[in-house]
Amino acid sequence: MVTPTEVGRREFLKTGAISGAALVLGFYLPARSRARESQSPQPKEFAPNAWVCITPDNQITVFVEKPEMGQGQRTIETMLLAEELEVDLSAIRIEQAPTIPDIYRSLATGGSGGTGEGWGSVRKAGAQAREMFVRAAAKQWSADKKDCRAENGAVIHVPTGRRSTYGQLVEVASKLPEIGPDAVSLKEPKDFRFIGKPVPRVDTPSKVDGSAKFGIDVKVPNMLYAVIARCPHFGGKLLSFDAAAAKKIPGVRAVFSVPPIGFVDICGYGGRNFNAAGGVAVVADSTFAAIQGRKALKLDWDKGPGGNETTNSLRTLLEQQAMSNPTFIAVDQGDAGKALGSAPKKIEATYELPFTPHATMEPMNSTVHVRDGEIEVWSPTQWANVVQDEIATLSGLPKNKIIVHMTLSGGSFGRRAQWDYAAEAWQVAREIRKPVQLVWTREDDIQHDFYREYSYHRLEGGLDPQGRIIAWSHRVVSTSIRQIFDSPESLKDPGHSAEMGGADVLPYSCPNVRVDYAPAPSVVPRAWWRSVASSFNAFAVECFVDELAHAAGIDPYEFRLRLLDENQKAPNRQGLDRRKFQSVLRLAADKSGWGNPLPARWGRGIACHWSFGSYIAHVAEVSVETDGSMSVRRVVSAVDCGTAVNPDGVRAMTEGSINFALTPVLGGEITIKDAAVEQSNFHDCQVLRMNQAPEIEVHIVPSTEDPQGMGEPGVPPLAPAVANAVFAATGIRLRRLPIAAQLQLNK
Amino acid sequence: MARMNLLVNGKTHEIEVASEAPLLWVLRDMLALTGTKFGCGMGLCGACTVHLDGEAVRSCQTPVGSVGQRKITTIEGLSADRSHPVQKAWIAEQVPQCGYCQSGQIMQAVAFLAKHPRPTNEEIDQTMSGNICRCGTYCRIRRAIQRAAKEVA
Helix, strand or coil, rough: CHHHHHHHHHHHHHHHCCCCCEEEECCCCCCHHHHCCCCCCCCCCCCCCCCEEEECCCCEEECCCCCCCCCHHHHHHHHHHHHHHHHHHHHHHEEECCCCCCCCCCEEEECCCCCHHHHHHHHHHHHHHHHHHHHHHHHHHCCCHHHHHEEEEEEEECHHHHHHCCCCCCCCCCCCCCHHHHHHHCCCCCHHCCCCCCCCCCCCHHHHHCCCCHHHCCCCCEEEEEEEEEECCCCCCCEEEEEEEHHCCCCCEEEECCCCCCCCCCCCCEEEECCCCCCEEEECCCHHHHHHHHCCCCCEECCCCCCCCCCCHHHHHHHCCCCCCCCCCEEEEEEHHHHHHHEEEEEEEEEECCEECCCCCCCCEEEEECCEEEEEECCCEHEEEEEEHHHHHHCCCCCHHHEECEEEEECCCCHHHCHHHHHHHHHHHHHHHHCEEEEHHHHHHHHHHEEEEEEEEEEEEEEECCEEEEEEEEEEEEEEEEEEEEHHHHHHHHHCCCCCCCCCCCCCCCCCCEEEEEEECCCCCCCCCCCCCHHHHHHHHHHHHHHHHHHCCCHHHHHHHHHHHCCCCCCCCCCCCCCHHHHHHHHHHHHHHCCCCCCCCCCEEEEEEEEEEEEEEEEEEEEECCCCCCCEEEEEEEECCCCCHHHHHHHHHHHHHHHHHHHEEEECCCCCCCECCCCCCCCCCCCCHHCCEEEEEECCCCCCCCCCCCCCCCCHHHHHHHHHHHHHHHHHCCCCCHHHHHHHHHC | EEEEEEEEEEEEEEEEEECEEEEEHHHHHHCCCCCCCCCCCCCCCCCEEECCCCCEEHHHHHHHHHCCCCCCCCCCCCCCCCCCCCHHHHHHHHCCCCCCCHHHHHHHHHHHHHCCCCHHHHHHHHHHHHHHHHHHCHHHHHHHHHHHCCCCC
């Protein structure tokens, strides 16, 4: 019988990635992100989906499934492998794994899972390889394995000092029976050489000299360039177009319409597989000529069934849904209604977070070459399997005839989990039969994103005379993500919801809790945005906790600590560790000088949140001038993410998350008119710039527990920490993002 | 269409191109110098920053016909081996995450330091605020510029 491992290795070797003698070891990287769970069930057998290859020239190559989008994945995998294999970091080369559907089942990342997924498996792969080299050396020297030790890419026979490099041992090792991943033991944390120490990223050199190749940098011989004039109205369509003037632009080769993909009733009544908008493609010899050609098009659009949608109409709908019957109840503990009715002190508040874009620095793009019976795709994607699946479905070709190269991505933040831009590039390339690079302009990006959903929150809380929360009620309303991808039925199942994260896990003690949900249908595309639901729910929860603290007359930091008393039971979600909440709160408060005096019109705000396994507290320090202009001066952050594999990477992700989360606090609002986005570029959709960026301090709680996610968890507590700080500075409670413009009205 | 000579990173390229075409697309599409990035097309993000005779310009807003005899320097021409003090500072401070904006950030910082060898953080903020980084590496960029200034001083 042939085991899956053998099939995998044989197939892998057939791809031509390796020729000649090599030790090739497969290992399994578990998929963890929510998006993928429904797509790729865990295999029952050991089915490797990642490979380490060591050749006689001492070259060690890891073929990784996960994309590098800026999160440092390649560095983490290098560290984990080098740690157990006993080689220098510089000995390891990372290559992106090819799209071979039978082998690589999860060419994707998401849910801040990259480090956690590699933690066990990549280290075990390193240990497996090391053990095989030790055995090979012992065999070659007819020595006792106990006398052989791996060190710096070689095996040493301790009694004699004989030494063979791994490369010299490849031939013997590759003929030994493979050692299973569970037959090796891993290092103790005290013996770590790399893990837990700040390590320079492996990709930094290529990112300071312009040599790093992103999707938009792909050059294929005879390649043409294309842009698409997309229907600006979501759910609308092309009525007619006149290409005469466009075709006269020098360099323009072809102009043709492309149909929408997957637009099936997106108004919330069975919409599925929402994808590309459709429109008119312009293909040219250069990107500039294509853009000029597009400007010369005359276009006539039908606004579609949702053509009257505006931000105001949506707000009205969200407000209505905040008072309507819920679609589902996520938490119902005790009797929140009754407790609110009899609470000695009761407050209520509503919070609102409008659409905001991802706005990755590298605009969407993909390069596609359609040949007879085969399609080759180069795409800066977060999810290559789905690009392959979708283009296979659209083209009718079998999956193994769709070759997808996952390039470096210039940021993603969730945006590149969508495959619209790769599918569009295929739409263009199939008409041209030459390699075509489809480029999105910034205007395309701002107007055709899958935005953070628009959400609205109604909270009610009751306090007893001692300042304890005795009742908590939170209605979450949003333009749900589920409605974009799934049936309306799916919205009734809280277990499948993408909207409750951060609302359904209330860490604070409260005997009567009700958290429920109602959707607001919208034609605007929306999807995962760095930390997803936690990014908006944490704003409502952590601002409201602050409001309750002030209502109780207790310092907001002290208030939180009291409600996190470890002896009290958490209202939901077993395993949430209140001691960790307390420790990050204490650390952030101590390091920020919480309670120390500040100048007039300065204030500190605190917030904490748990997401993707990590506990984070931020203290934001803001100042508000008398003219209403505000500055976020400093953010002090405390992080418990388990083992910080690369502490400098943890710091970088936390700094990045803080700055990313600041954009929708200060600006970055997307408004809708005629079912179209009103903003178009960085002048009217303002993203954070350096003069607005705070000083940031990141403090990491020491831990030897398994590493948790860090790509996203720094985002959720930032917006509430800033809003709470503004309240401390001014007494003005702002409950709608972005807050900066409202402050100027409130001056 | 016009025929012209462009002096890029010390090498002359003879090209035929519409003179209103932005330098950005000439560098990227015709000369395959892809280190210079497209970010916004409106001079709002700085990803496309290159030097003309040492001055930082947004290549997306620079018609190629306006360049004339001026020397164009792109990220690829800054040094042969990442040895420019600003590149070294970027590595030492571990600035890049996705890295897409960093060519423009570095080119802007190099031109800035030439005029402000001992910059204050306020001066850094003022000049560098034209360059957007969505990964949020701003505090590291500030530190890297201060480090490079010290090294050169």
